[in-house]
Amino acid sequence: MSTAVNVRRLIVLVITLTAAASAAAAQTTDDFFAPGTLNDLRLFMNSRDLQELRDTYLENTYYQADMEWRGIRVRSVGIRSRGNASRNPAKPALRVDFNRYVAGQRFLGLSSLMLDNLLQDPSLVREGVTMALFTRLGQPAPRESFVRLFIDDVYQGVYSAIEAIDAAFLERAFGDRSGNVFEYQWQSEFHGEYLGESLEPYKVRFKPENHELEADATLYAPLHDLFQEVNRENSPTWRESVDRYLDVTAFLTHAAVETYVSELDGLLGYWAINNVHVYRPTGSTRHHFIPWDRDQSFQAVDSSVMLRVADNIPMRRLLEYPDLRAYYLQVLETCARVASGGGWMDQEIVSRANLIRDAAYADQRKSNSNEEFEGSIAFLRAFAANRPAIVLAEVAGLRSAP
Amino acid sequence: MNRKALVSVAVMLVLPQLSFAQEAPPQQADDHASATNSERVWKFSWDNRPSLRYGDLLRIDFRARLTGDLRRSEASLRDTDTSRFDIARRRIGVSGEIGGVADFQVERELAHARPWRDVYVDYHRFNGVRIQAGQFKLPFGLDENTSSANLDFVYRSRAAELSPGRDPGVMVHGRAGVLRYEAGMFAHDGDNARGNDTVRVSGGRTAAGRLLVQPFRSSTSLLLKDLQAGIAYTSSRVSAGIADLRVDTALGQPFFRPGLAVQGTRSRAGVEMRWRPGPFSVQSEFVRLTSERRGQSIDETDLPPLRADAWYAQGGWVVTGERKAKGGADEPRRPLFRGGAGAVELAARIEAVRLSSSGPGLPSTGPRAEAILPYRDRVLTLGVNWSPNRWVRVQANLVRDRLSMPTAGDFAGGALPERAASSFWSRVVRFRFAM
Numbered sequence: 001m002s003t004a005v006n007v008r009r010l011i012v013l014v015i016t017l018t019a020a021a022s023a024a025a026a027q028t029t030d031d032f033f034a035p036g037t038l039n040d041l042r043l044f045m046n047s048r049d050l051q052e053l054r055d056t057y058l059e060n061t062y063y064q065a066d067m068e069w070r071g072i073r074v075r076s077v078g079i080r081s082r083g084n085a086s087r088n089p090a091k092p093a094l095r096v097d098f099n100r101y102v103a104g105q106r107f108l109g110l111s112s113l114m115l116d117n118l119l120q121d122p123s124l125v126r127e128g129v130t131m132a133l134f135t136r137l138g139q140p141a142p143r144e145s146f147v148r149l150f151i152d153d154v155y156q157g158v159y160s161a162i163e164a165i166d167a168a169f170l171e172r173a174f175g176d177r178s179g180n181v182f183e184y185q186w187q188s189e190f191h192g193e194y195l196g197e198s199l200e201p202y203k204v205r206f207k208p209e210n211h212e213l214e215a216d217a218t219l220y221a222p223l224h225d226l227f228q229e230v231n232r233e234n235s236p237t238w239r240e241s242v243d244r245y246l247d248v249t250a251f252l253t254h255a256a257v258e259t260y261v262s263e264l265d266g267l268l269g270y271w272a273i274n275n276v277h278v279y280r281p282t283g284s285t286r287h288h289f290i291p292w293d294r295d296q297s298f299q300a301v302d303s304s305v306m307l308r309v310a311d312n313i314p315m316r317r318l319l320e321y322p323d324l325r326a327y328y329l330q331v332l333e334t335c336a337r338v339a340s341g342g343g344w345m346d347q348e349i350v351s352r353a354n355l356i357r358d359a360a361y362a363d364q365r366k367s368n369s370n371e372e373f374e375g376s377i378a379f380l381r382a383f384a385a386n387r388p389a390i391v392l393a394e395v396a397g398l399r400s401a402p
Numbered sequence: 403m404n405r406k407a408l409v410s411v412a413v414m415l416v417l418p419q420l421s422f423a424q425e426a427p428p429q430q431a432d433d434h435a436s437a438t439n440s441e442r443v444w445k446f447s448w449d450n451r452p453s454l455r456y457g458d459l460l461r462i463d464f465r466a467r468l469t470g471d472l473r474r475s476e477a478s479l480r481d482t483d484t485s486r487f488d489i490a491r492r493r494i495g496v497s498g499e500i501g502g503v504a505d506f507q508v509e510r511e512l513a514h515a516r517p518w519r520d521v522y523v524d525y526h527r528f529n530g531v532r533i534q535a536g537q538f539k540l541p542f543g544l545d546e547n548t549s550s551a552n553l554d555f556v557y558r559s560r561a562a563e564l565s566p567g568r569d570p571g572v573m574v575h576g577r578a579g580v581l582r583y584e585a586g587m588f589a590h591d592g593d594n595a596r597g598n599d600t601v602r603v604s605g606g607r608t609a610a611g612r613l614l615v616q617p618f619r620s621s622t623s624l625l626l627k628d629l630q631a632g633i634a635y636t637s638s639r640v641s642a643g644i645a646d647l648r649v650d651t652a653l654g655q656p657f658f659r660p661g662l663a664v665q666g667t668r669s670r671a672g673v674e675m676r677w678r679p680g681p682f683s684v685q686s687e688f689v690r691l692t693s694e695r696r697g698q699s700i701d702e703t704d705l706p707p708l709r710a711d712a713w714y715a716q717g718g719w720v721v722t723g724e725r726k727a728k729g730g731a732d733e734p735r736r737p738l739f740r741g742g743a744g745a746v747e748l749a750a751r752i753e754a755v756r757l758s759s760s761g762p763g764l765p766s767t768g769p770r771a772e773a774i775l776p777y778r779d780r781v782l783t784l785g786v787n788w789s790p791n792r793w794v795r796v797q798a799n800l801v802r803d804r805l806s807m808p809t810a811g812d813f814a815g816g817a818l819p820e821r822a823a824s825s826f827w828s829r830v831v832r833f834r835f836a837m
Binding site for chain 2: 045046047049063064065066075076078100101103
């Protein structure tokens with residue numbers, strides 16, 4: 001490499017980084033994920049890559065792109081199609097990795113960002129409202145903000161930009177950057193059964209999001225132990241043993257929030273466990289479940305707070321303890337009071353809908369009509385209005401039951 | 403060495419002795435030739451190899467080659483079971499002459515993804531002009547165009563890896579005084595640039611030419627007579643897509659297979675020299691491959707071309723004194739079991755390969771990177787070749803690879819590249835039987 005090229009490259013880099021740094025200095029992730037924000041996010045990519053991404057949207061092939069937000073241009077990011085049922089060629093759900101091609105590169109300190117195409121939710125606001133409720137209940141949940149996404153200056157529609165469960169998230173949520181994080185991979189219905197001595201069934205279900213190079217025993221043995229302990233015969237030490245591998249109160253809180261919002265596809269989902277990340281603190285064997293992808297909440301205003309509770313093995317067995325059952329019901333009651341207090345949930349729905357209404361109307365790639373958008377918002381508002389009373393009544397009934 | 407290796411080596415050593423037993427004395431072979439010229443009947447003979455003649459109309463030589471390797475490396479190899487004896491090649495073929503105006507060759511690997519190797523006819527009716535058609539190596543690269551039977555080392559150089567290799571085509575070649583020329587048109591830019599990944603793109607129709615000069619060819623000086631230098635060039639178009647280029651270690655392990663988007667002209671330029679005074683040999687080559695990246699940036703402007711450079715310099719000494727230009731160690735003056743111990747040659751090669759793109763933009767590892775920081779492999783190979791007779795060769799090579807690739811620090815923009823380097827030794831012993 002000639003000296004002249006090196007010097008030229010150095011000058012370009014210094015200018016680029018200085019410009020990016022000064023623009024970024026005024027901005028943080030708090031600005032990006034600020035409630036009530038509709039961000040304009042621009043991706044630039046070669047038209048051939050964009051066509052290939054649309055043609056092969058079921059594959060996880062990465063493409064190089066530039067991303068721009070409020071004058072901050074992040075160069076050479078990696079983007080790929082993501083999701084399961086939400087994958088779509090016209091409005092692809094995307095994962096943006098800032099360090100895919102430039103080692104160590106970050107955007108506002110984030111190493112990656114998910115762009116949810118919101119195709120499974122005609123209201124477009126389910127996920128945001130659900131995650132807000134998790135946060136209100138003190139459960140760490142990824143932050144999100146609405147985005148008007150442009151690719152090569154062509155409007156792609158309303159997306160939700162979701163914070164990745166990465167080191168920055170762990171630092172913010174748990175004060176521990178280096179704990180283990182796994183993304184749950186749905187393989188078949190799994191309710192928390194013991195899957196045997198081999199680590200392989202755990203390996204295919206829990207994909208490490210960090211520490212990928214660690215030995216299988218280090219990564220998966222604590223998960224194996226969790227489900228082994230959960231499935232042991234009843235004994236005086238069962239609860240203590242499970243408590244070593246599971247943050248029990250956090251688990252029950254997670255389940256209660258989900259149940260309150262009548263989630264179809266989560267921890268107590270219709271298809272068994274799905275859409276969760278699992279965090280394990282550094283030097284600990286205790287697991288903590290983190291919600292993910294909640295655009296199928298708000299299914300039925302009158303769904304029981306005990307719906308599918310018996311199907312989930314850890315949930316069923318934990319609720320056999322009176323104090324834990326009382327705790328679960330208490331969290332449900334708290335959910336109802338938080339959601340209804342000052343019309344909080346209704347305001348969350350309405351403010352989000354108002355924020356994105358124009359952008360949603362202009363979104364030609366969304367899966368539903370504008371009328372369906374309005375109808376779905378109306379349904380959610382009715383849910384917010386009626387759900388507290390239904391839940392409180394059922395909770396009262398369960399408390400008084402022998 | 404395991405049982406398979408011992409059996410293979412034993413077969414290699416014994417087979418030639420059997421062929422000695424069947425070999426006709428030189429005078430008798432001449433008699434065969436004169437008889438067949440006039441009689442035009444089918445005659446079988448076995449000199450260096452089995453041969454069938456039909457008068458002076460047709461000669462068919464039967465060829466076979468078997469090679470096996472024993473490899474060990476400090477680096478992990480794709481084939482991790484390095485302790486076993488690996489039958490690297492089982493190749494059969496025929497070659498010969500038709501009517502005194504055309505040579506031909508057909509060669510096939512018995513177990514290979516691309517079994518057909520050289521399949522061509524070389525028409526030589528006219529003085530100074532020969533026309534060759536079929537599948538054969540493009541006229542580019544000294545090391546690449548040296549028969550594997552005559553290589554001084556087990557593996558070809560990195561420069562040969564950047565050379566095109568084989569493809570179907572037509573070539574005009576010949577000699578004019580001290581000049582030798584080769585020029586042709588081929589379907590693609592060779593099988594070296596084309597992996598098994600059909601999604602990746604390689605060169606289309608390719609023009610290739612090579613010009614060699616042997617300035618002292620007519621000299622009576624044995625010292626200078628063999629000195630040869632040359633240049634070569636290829637050019638082809640590559641359609642838009644991900645290039646199937648890679649950089650391998652000396653033992654063929656890919657350490658850099660960039661998924662880089664290319665489009666435009668792919669060209670190769672090469673300079674070569676060879677000198678073989680007596681039992682000594684010196685050879686060197688430089689190859690530069692350039693692949694344009696037209697319209698491949700994110701905003702569809704041109705990116706700086708992708709460039710791969712490779713060079714080597716090698717030397718050899720046939721300790722037992724055989725003249726290198728006359729077959730060298732492959733033609734031992736005193737074969738094993740015939741009054742001698744065969745021929746022994748010592749050889750050494752230094753070489754390097756480097757792949758990069760020297761654009762002014764932000765370096766990255768992306769397929770549309772504006773600047774690609776260099777990936778390098780520098781290799782030292784030390785070798786001993788032993789040929790107990792003309793059919794059998796044992797080659798032992800000690801190879802040191804020194805890989806160098808960009809690290810995260812390179813992309814931070816501040817300091818000049820802090821590089822991740824790793825070096826490792828490998829050793830390989832190859833047993834070869836050829837006739």
